[in-house]
Amino acid sequence: MVAAVNSAEPKYRHSLLSAAHGTRLENEWSLHPDGAKWSVKKKTLHGGKQEGVDVVTVDNGKLQFTLCPTRGMSLLTAQMGQVSLGWKSPVKEYVHPQFMNLQSRGGLGWLEGFNELVVRCGLEFAGHPGKDKFINNVGDEAEMDLTLHGKIGNIPASEVEVVVEESGLIRVRGRVDERMFYGPKLELWTEYSTLPGSDSFTIHDSIQNQGAHDQEFQLIYHSNFGPSLLEEGARFHGPVQRVAPFNDHAARGAKGWTEYARPTTGFIEQVYCLFPIADSSGKTTIMLQNRAGNQAVSIRYSTDQLPYLTLWKNTSALEEGYVTGLEPGTGFPFNRSVERKAGRVPKLKPGETREFTLNFQVHDSASSVKVVRERIGSIQSNAPTQVDSQPLPRPE
Amino acid sequence: MVAAVNSAEPKYRHSLLSAAHGTRLENEWSLHPDGAKWSVKKKTLHGGKQEGVDVVTVDNGKLQFTLCPTRGMSLLTAQMGQVSLGWKSPVKEYVHPQFMNLQSRGGLGWLEGFNELVVRCGLEFAGHPGKDKFINNVGDEAEMDLTLHGKIGNIPASEVEVVVEESGLIRVRGRVDERMFYGPKLELWTEYSTLPGSDSFTIHDSIQNQGAHDQEFQLIYHSNFGPSLLEEGARFHGPVQRVAPFNDHAARGAKGWTEYARPTTGFIEQVYCLFPIADSSGKTTIMLQNRAGNQAVSIRYSTDQLPYLTLWKNTSALEEGYVTGLEPGTGFPFNRSVERKAGRVPKLKPGETREFTLNFQVHDSASSVKVVRERIGSIQSNAPTQVDSQPLPRPE
């Protein structure tokens, strides 16, 4: 377990659920002190595939976001005034893991629950389905079918607490375990934090290997946006050294990789592998802005922590899910066997912890969007962006 | 969503669960107005694999039937006096989908929950397990393992309401979604309705394609009967143009295809593919009657809606499930790859809705049974029934 909270005693601390204590708040719960402009609320959903799903909504007075302990502490939606983060998936309910089978449809079962704003892909594997090797119980190399984007987004959190610091910082923290016998013993602590009145929130995660052996892991922050930000003429901005198409189909659209089309029936996803540039502090900033340039979301994070960035353009019909993914990761979403050969599967030593911090900022004015665009321009500086015409090579 | 109810305000309307509102009645509930001879009751089962399963029982004063929102709005049992519809499966509990794995046993996992009176097979696929092609997320044709009889019977309903019209008509309506990203977006509205004192109930379903592309679908009403109707000498009656055995084994028993054997240890299922004949209104009537001909169930439906009929004879030992299935469908239960080649997999255009109506009538007197037999005879008229000695060809 990573250091939980500051040494100073927080102003409020509430456990929403704890496997260690065998407890879970089953009814509605809220923290909304007299006179405060912020609140934290928890409720349990019912009906259909969302039966029994817990969701927690943080309202900092300006910005609201909702996360889901039952689905791996994923972030479901966020809203600031007119600006909506998230998207309208054809999956209408927040699906309880009891109704999921990640192995169905040739390893694409994950898509039956996919509608989050930010869903973590990982931890043992994070990319496309297909065969990969592993070491089985008798010490032999065996083969298993990886499933799309891994398990962590469909594992219920084992500990969830709400902490409010004296400084006013609102924190929702949750632990999600990806553990098994003869397999990974990875512990993920997630945190979403925001200050009252702020236009931003921060994801701070740490992953620890609690096993006795070196352990591979993969982590991709699959961050997904539809309207209001995504529309014809919306643009991706980011300081990028190189862009490589994921496959031949994406290669055909490489020229216009930063710009988005209107909802287009029959559109096939275009995926690009990006190598972002960091500033002198080691951080990069990426942004999705609407056509008018007066609404945007930017994500600021360390390229040491997350060196690779996947841009997923899926401007299909609204009914099919009109969406784009900005996906900072420890690698790209190829099958792990490909990623391993490309040197993009990190390992954690026994007891080792790796931390990840991403700051999401919501922009609701042309001036605020312009500031970020200029910051991105300054990181890019005069460096050209190499746009490959061929797909990123997959090492044999 | 299809038009929900008549424009006139109903007498009663109660939501039992609603994913849209995040609600579900978790305790017992009943609607039994003072002086009424009818009632609707809802309860939640506990223990074993039925933990958390909701069931709704409608008693119209003469006929009682029980349906299951948690299991895709399947019909579990019906009873009118001495006549029992349904059967005694070796599966003793109404299994909650949380305990199901449709992929187990080589795609036969569905059989771990099979004990319904009427279970819908479908919607994306409805037949035998095995490989079939589909279009995956990168637009490529990929292969997936279909599972026996599809998913819809193991998806919990997202909306369930009880409506009682001024006319007295009792309606229990439920919506079951078969939706995923990069997959089908099919919405099924089901309805069971009956009039107080009636000897019949009606299933009225509609399936809508809510995606932006043409969407294949399959639907089979797997309607299953054991004792009291099924016994040695029980008979199937229906106006049939042609009967073809499903496989070589069924071919060997084709001669006696309308008559049933006593419970027989070691009996292997015999399946027949029937092409029913409709009357001038486009409807057919099929019936299962007991040996004495004084008990029966008849099903009346449109052959435009459901052109194919599967007759499943499974007169094995009582402990193994002594049962017959009368299964009107959009096709036969071959693997979808076979059905597609045979032209029996319909498609829905974007936004298109297809409706299905089946009237089930219970007969508890020789005279009532005879009326139906005569109606069937009149539809058959003088047309001969062609009984194939060879299995129905499977197109290559």
Added chain:
Amino acid sequence: MVAAVNSAEPKYRHSLLSAAHGTRLENEWSLHPDGAKWSVKKKTLHGGKQEGVDVVTVDNGKLQFTLCPTRGMSLLTAQMGQVSLGWKSPVKEYVHPQFMNLQSRGGLGWLEGFNELVVRCGLEFAGHPGKDKFINNVGDEAEMDLTLHGKIGNIPASEVEVVVEESGLIRVRGRVDERMFYGPKLELWTEYSTLPGSDSFTIHDSIQNQGAHDQEFQLIYHSNFGPSLLEEGARFHGPVQRVAPFNDHAARGAKGWTEYARPTTGFIEQVYCLFPIADSSGKTTIMLQNRAGNQAVSIRYSTDQLPYLTLWKNTSALEEGYVTGLEPGTGFPFNRSVERKAGRVPKLKPGETREFTLNFQVHDSASSVKVVRERIGSIQSNAPTQVDSQPLPRPE
């Protein structure tokens, strides 16, 4: 159903859950009569993957043990003073079956929930994953993927009752069904019983074939121990005619098969196939003792009921699960296809019941341990133990 209780009316009888009656005690419950030194308590766990799991703890005043109706009536832990039975698995929660997928990881999904003291492997299959034949719904021989150690440990109990006899005997009884259409119809009644103040408890199980055909079954009592008993220098004792390594790796460690190593990072499991010797009453006694020989657990059971014994040595690092399994069974944990060819897959005729009784005794003094060691020596008598240098042959 087997005869439930003695003909004499018991002192107490309480149903904790009953699928037949649709009931389940959802809150905490306890039976602790005034003045009694014993108690039985039931609670429901929450949080993470243990959400909704029921556990029952029996305290006989000297010995405490906890079992889990939701997980196939497995025994989770036991404690007598300083002596702990059970082990510390990297799986930290008692995982609800809703979160299990036995088919994941190439059929090794069972390992995501493995942390019991005694978990039954079975009933249709109990060993290693891999292909095996079965008879499908059309009477053909088909192939299915068996999953590791079978399903029974992840099926929720359908009936659970607590019975206390006038004699003082405390019994917790549960029924777990492994039933499906076109598959096994096996009913397992389990019972854990103990007398107040006793240092032992008894498992008494019966399996009945409720189908109409002969039915294969497999049953292994996977009984697992870590510290305090397991440590460097801990020893297995048992009267054994022959020991054969499970595979080449185990063969290399065959010489020291009775003795345990300290927790060792990188240790690969060593599995031995044992053929135990019975005394004149048909029973054998096996024991695991700590290094000092002043703590032990012994298991006494009939070799007619359970002729084969698997010794699983897994002295890997503490974080990976430092554990040994003493596993009496109807066979060894090879894939069922191997076991069948070796003649180690018994069959039950229709209606036939097979019973299994295992007495677990906890020893907390050198003298008590010595008594058992001498009993074992006397059963072994002067018969030599044959230690094979080659793995147990697998019949082709």
